[in-house]
Amino acid sequence: MRQEGGAVQMEKKRNAFEMNISAIKTMIEQDGFVPGDRIPSERELAERLSISRPSVREALRTLAYLGIIETRHGGGSFLLNRDDHTYIQIIAQFLVTGDSKFEDLAGTLRLLEQAAFVQLADASILEVHVDSDAAFRETLIATIDNDLFERIWRQVNAFYQSFGQGELYTRAEREAFLKRS
Amino acid sequence: MRQEGGAVQMEKKRNAFEMNISAIKTMIEQDGFVPGDRIPSERELAERLSISRPSVREALRTLAYLGIIETRHGGGSFLLNRDDHTYIQIIAQFLVTGDSKFEDLAGTLRLLEQAAFVQLADASILEVHVDSDAAFRETLIATIDNDLFERIWRQVNAFYQSFGQGELYTRAEREAFLKRS
DNA sequence: AAGGGGTAATTGGTCTGACCAATGACCGCC
DNA sequence: GGCGGTCATTGGTCAGACCAATTACCCCTT
Numbered sequence: 001m002r003q004e005g006g007a008v009q010m011e012k013k014r015n016a017f018e019m020n021i022s023a024i025k026t027m028i029e030q031d032g033f034v035p036g037d038r039i040p041s042e043r044e045l046a047e048r049l050s051i052s053r054p055s056v057r058e059a060l061r062t063l064a065y066l067g068i069i070e071t072r073h074g075g076g077s078f079l080l081n082r083d084d085h086t087y088i089q090i091i092a093q094f095l096v097t098g099d100s101k102f103e104d105l106a107g108t109l110r111l112l113e114q115a116a117f118v119q120l121a122d123a124s125i126l127e128v129h130v131d132s133d134a135a136f137r138e139t140l141i142a143t144i145d146n147d148l149f150e151r152i153w154r155q156v157n158a159f160y161q162s163f164g165q166g167e168l169y170t171r172a173e174r175e176a177f178l179k180r181s
Numbered sequence: 182m183r184q185e186g187g188a189v190q191m192e193k194k195r196n197a198f199e200m201n202i203s204a205i206k207t208m209i210e211q212d213g214f215v216p217g218d219r220i221p222s223e224r225e226l227a228e229r230l231s232i233s234r235p236s237v238r239e240a241l242r243t244l245a246y247l248g249i250i251e252t253r254h255g256g257g258s259f260l261l262n263r264d265d266h267t268y269i270q271i272i273a274q275f276l277v278t279g280d281s282k283f284e285d286l287a288g289t290l291r292l293l294e295q296a297a298f299v300q301l302a303d304a305s306i307l308e309v310h311v312d313s314d315a316a317f318r319e320t321l322i323a324t325i326d327n328d329l330f331e332r333i334w335r336q337v338n339a340f341y342q343s344f345g346q347g348e349l350y351t352r353a354e355r356e357a358f359l360k361r362s
Numbered sequence: 363a364a365g366g367g368g369t370a371a372t373t374g375g376t377c378t379g380a381c382c383a384a385t386g387a388c389c390g391c392c
Numbered sequence: 393g394g395c396g397g398t399c400a401t402t403g404g405t406c407a408g409a410c411c412a413a414t415t416a417c418c419c420c421t422t
Contacts, residue, residue: 052406054235058242065243073374074414104329115296148285149292233377254403255384
């Protein structure tokens, strides 16, 4: 006879799996764990939440996959820093796998970089990098100062480079960039 | 700079859990399943992949959490179409505590849409949608005709909307968009 | 007393097997 | 042919076991 949910009243009637994830997250917050801390062991979580260890594991595996926690064999599970969350990598993984066309990759990169350029106030800082396609674009993105945007760009760019197509712009195109400022 | 996990590529030596996820995804692709199809049962997957059912379940739970598949008690597991972004809300659940990220979200959306607008030849098609923030931006993105770019935008936008902040632009801003064409 | 090494306890990783619950197909009955 | 019940299939959950990696601890040596 298994009783309902362990520790916390859930606001909704989601399925048990999501309730377990919420319960674990709630427990982490209530116990005041901060990034870097080790959270209770799987067996202890199972006991405190009145669920089985397999159920705890299913929840923890998902949390680990999302980058919320990190598990070390024999060591325990640790809370990660929120900035280390790989959520955008997860999203990117499913965005970019499969049927994304190579032309879309290059096109998306051009769009992203064009957007960055429009916001660029002073293009002079790019002049010294006009010789290097990589440095030119890297510097351009850095001027945006938007972490999410930069991470998206980095993912798309990493995938683009895995095709080994070399430079995205010719030197003439980079120079044209500067003239348009 | 943390670029370690940068590759979206799959072929790395990851832990068994992520390998199981990849294996299941690969099998789904190779068997030619399309959204709506029922994928093999947990027991069959376990046998075909030579892993135990709990391991299959840990992978399937994560895939279900991400919105890749849907499981029905007694019915089976079904492939979802990728536009279902239910997982975004849940991921956001872990990020709401921080506020810096939200600024990045809105900023990224503005950048993406500005990039789309720069490429827009004829802005007149947007005029009819000037009343609706959502329709205006949706139409804007559709003009780009870049599948990857559109999917990125859609993901970020879904993430943004999970914060429930309402419109991204004021009506005046949308009108200003049109005037700049 | 300090350091090092080896042992035991802890913890995650995986598996087997079992039973329950919901679904859906199948079959017999009307 | 339509309807309803039965039962195999499938996901949901659990208990227990064993392995592997890490960590804590204690004892011995120096």
